[in-house]
Amino acid sequence: METLTVQIWRGAETGSFASFSVPKRDNQTVLDVVTEIQQRQDQSISYRFACRVGVCGSCAMTVNGKPRWSCRTHISSLKSSVITIEPLKNMPRIKDLVTDMTGFFDKWGQAGNVFESDKTRQDAPAKVDPSSQQRKAANAAIECINCGVCYAACDVVSWNDEYLGPAALNRAWSLVNDERHTGKQDTLVAAMGAGGCSNCHSQGNCMTACPIGLSPTRSIAGLKKMSLFSLMGKQDG
Amino acid sequence: MMTRHRLTISYMAFVLHRLSGIGLICFLPFHFLVLGLGLEGEAALDNMLAYTDQPLIKLGEYILVILFSLHLLLGIRVLIIEWMPWPDRADGQGGLRAGWIFAALGIALILGWIFIDGVIA
Numbered sequence: 001m002e003t004l005t006v007q008i009w010r011g012a013e014t015g016s017f018a019s020f021s022v023p024k025r026d027n028q029t030v031l032d033v034v035t036e037i038q039q040r041q042d043q044s045i046s047y048r049f050a051c052r053v054g055v056c057g058s059c060a061m062t063v064n065g066k067p068r069w070s071c072r073t074h075i076s077s078l079k080s081s082v083i084t085i086e087p088l089k090n091m092p093r094i095k096d097l098v099t100d101m102t103g104f105f106d107k108w109g110q111a112g113n114v115f116e117s118d119k120t121r122q123d124a125p126a127k128v129d130p131s132s133q134q135r136k137a138a139n140a141a142i143e144c145i146n147c148g149v150c151y152a153a154c155d156v157v158s159w160n161d162e163y164l165g166p167a168a169l170n171r172a173w174s175l176v177n178d179e180r181h182t183g184k185q186d187t188l189v190a191a192m193g194a195g196g197c198s199n200c201h202s203q204g205n206c207m208t209a210c211p212i213g214l215s216p217t218r219s220i221a222g223l224k225k226m227s228l229f230s231l232m233g234k235q236d237g
Numbered sequence: 238m239m240t241r242h243r244l245t246i247s248y249m250a251f252v253l254h255r256l257s258g259i260g261l262i263c264f265l266p267f268h269f270l271v272l273g274l275g276l277e278g279e280a281a282l283d284n285m286l287a288y289t290d291q292p293l294i295k296l297g298e299y300i301l302v303i304l305f306s307l308h309l310l311l312g313i314r315v316l317i318i319e320w321m322p323w324p325d326r327a328d329g330q331g332g333l334r335a336g337w338i339f340a341a342l343g344i345a346l347i348l349g350w351i352f353i354d355g356v357i358a
Contacts, residue, residue: 155248202318204247204333218332221319 004075006033008045009086012093017084018042024081030063030070034085034097047097054211057145060152061097062086067152069211088152104148104165111168112190113175116183126180138177141170141219143212150206150216162195166206166216169197173219176226192227200224250338254311257304264301295356302352303345310341 002024007017020037031049038045049059054072061070064084075083091099119126128135150166151157157165172191175181191197200220207215271289274281288294314337323332 201251202247202315203251204245204330207330207333208245208247215323215332217318218323221323221332224319 002081004033005082006037007082007084008034008037008096009093010045010096012095015093015096024075028075030061030068030073030075030078030083030085031059033075033083034061034070045097046095055145057147060088060147060149060211062088062152067149067209069147069149072211088148090152090154090157091148099148101148104151104167105146107164107195108146108168108171110190110195111164111172112183112187113168113171114183115175115178115181116186117180118182119180128179132179134177134179137222138174141174141177141214141216144170144214145212147211149209149211150214153205153209155203155205156199156201160195160199163199164191164195166200166220169200169223170214170216170219172197173222176223188223188226188230191223192230197223197227246335246338247333250311250314250341253307253338254315257308257311260300260304261308264304298356299349299352303349306345306348307341310337310344314338314341 004022004024006020006022008020009015010018020041022033022036025032031052034045034047035049038047047059047061049071050056051058052071054069057069059070060067062068062085063070063073064078064080067088070085085097087093087097087099091101091104094100130136130139144167146167148167150170154163154166156163169191172187175187176184176191181187197220200217202217202221204217207217210216271282271285274285289298314334317334317337318332325331
């Protein structure tokens, strides 16, 4: 049987790669491989996963140099029998493939990403026109699963600790376009603050890496435009 | 470090844009120095302009034309990314305007050729 050579990062900030040999199968994801190693070869390996089907956003890792969701990255798509698996970049390493995502989620909050409404549960549901320009913009950004892949792929995040990053700003973009959100101005102020949208260099790494095909670059471009209009005193760019 | 996730065409455009910008900044002090010579009289400026007829300086000017056109066109690309509506392409990558990068390279080389043809030759 054909085998895969799998190199997995062991340790925290300092550490080294451990090499494992795993049988190659017809249908096999990177997460399957890590799980097989953990179950059958070395139980001390730490990694995160939950849903295994690309919904929860827990299992992202750096696979052969690129940040990816491991549960839906098929080994066959890597076109290599040598697989190197590391934790996500731009986050402190805790152990093996597990990173500390506190900073990532804190920045999510700092970007003004809390939905606010003046309605109560007694009010009728808001009528939102799905074909409106604004709703289409919100929808284009809304499916984010918080996996952190874009954050790990972003150069600006690695240069600038203050930078909120693609995921948080993408979320801010869907909120400022949500007509039910009453805190639009606060969200916009947070998203165009010191670590906000104007830091982005439009490199496009985030949108190229996003496993579900979202485009934080587009959302951030929208925020930049909106922030300039807001500077000129116009509310709705 | 050049890791694999950065080897995308849009990242290359970013690097090219920055490097051409740095190249232009290095040129600027010399440009102002030469212009400043005009203040010291016609002869000083003419001497310097005669000096720039050397092949090595001409090569530098050719590189300058390339850097300038690259920086200009890639800058327009960034403005388009940030200001124009994004096309809805199936793979979602249309907004990065990859075509502009190749166009910028092509146009820069054409302008370089026009410079060689019109100024040097």
